[in-house]
Amino acid sequence: MTVKKLYSKESVRAIDQLVIARGVPGYNLMQRAGQAAFDMLLSRWPQIKKVLIFCGVGNNAGDGYVLALLLLKKDIVVDVVQVGTAAKFKNDALTAYTDFLHAGFKPSQWDKNVKYAAEIVVDALFGTGLNSPVQGEYLDVVNYINQQQQPVLALDIPSGLDANTGMPLGVAVHAAVTITFIAYKMGLFVGDAKQYCGEVILNDLGINPSEYQGINPELEV
Numbered sequence: 001m002t003v004k005k006l007y008s009k010e011s012v013r014a015i016d017q018l019v020i021a022r023g024v025p026g027y028n029l030m031q032r033a034g035q036a037a038f039d040m041l042l043s044r045w046p047q048i049k050k051v052l053i054f055c056g057v058g059n060n061a062g063d064g065y066v067l068a069l070l071l072l073k074k075d076i077v078v079d080v081v082q083v084g085t086a087a088k089f090k091n092d093a094l095t096a097y098t099d100f101l102h103a104g105f106k107p108s109q110w111d112k113n114v115k116y117a118a119e120i121v122v123d124a125l126f127g128t129g130l131n132s133p134v135q136g137e138y139l140d141v142v143n144y145i146n147q148q149q150q151p152v153l154a155l156d157i158p159s160g161l162d163a164n165t166g167m168p169l170g171v172a173v174h175a176a177v178t179i180t181f182i183a184y185k186m187g188l189f190v191g192d193a194k195q196y197c198g199e200v201i202l203n204d205l206g207i208n209p210s211e212y213q214g215i216n217p218e219l220e221v
Helices: 009-021 026-044 059-073 091-102 136-147
Strands: 005-007 050-055 077-082 120-124 152-155 177-181 199-203
Touching: 005 009, 009 026, 026 059, 026 091, 026 120, 026 152, 026 177, 026 199, 050 059, 059 077, 059 091, 059 120, 059 152
Parallel strands: 050 077, 050 120, 120 152, 152 177, 177 199
Antiparallel strands: none
């Protein structure tokens, strides 16, 4: 069995910064993440015709918008539901959101009274940076996602799951599949992770571990 090297969210952030400092633009990494999610989704569900994507306001949402645009260009029907105000977007996530708009598409704002329909639900609400309990409309959305019968694909980590402890921050998305990027996060395998992550798939986004060999994993499983 292959040994998995698990990194804390702080270490993963350091890896990101190191890779970017060495010349890979952050938005390029975001585009790679969206492409990886796109490839995995179509490989797993090749006959898919309609996808529902919930986006927050951080880089995880940026991954979601990149994915959405790729799916739309494939003539797959995509409903993107924006949770939180888009005015909070910045840096690479803002670029992804702007690219989505410039392509002629527009998300809808989360409305608890709307009945959304799709064959696959994508969770792009929160990434590894979440460190406080899920609340407000985000709490409503996580609960909504968990009530659905369709498979849920989580980008990087199920929203609401602590990336270090694997424990829910109040609540967390129950995913059928989690595609995580660059390196495995501790929270995908410790604590209560098994209840939330489903199958965990790693895509290294073309980043070889030798590029960050000075940053050591916290755990191996």
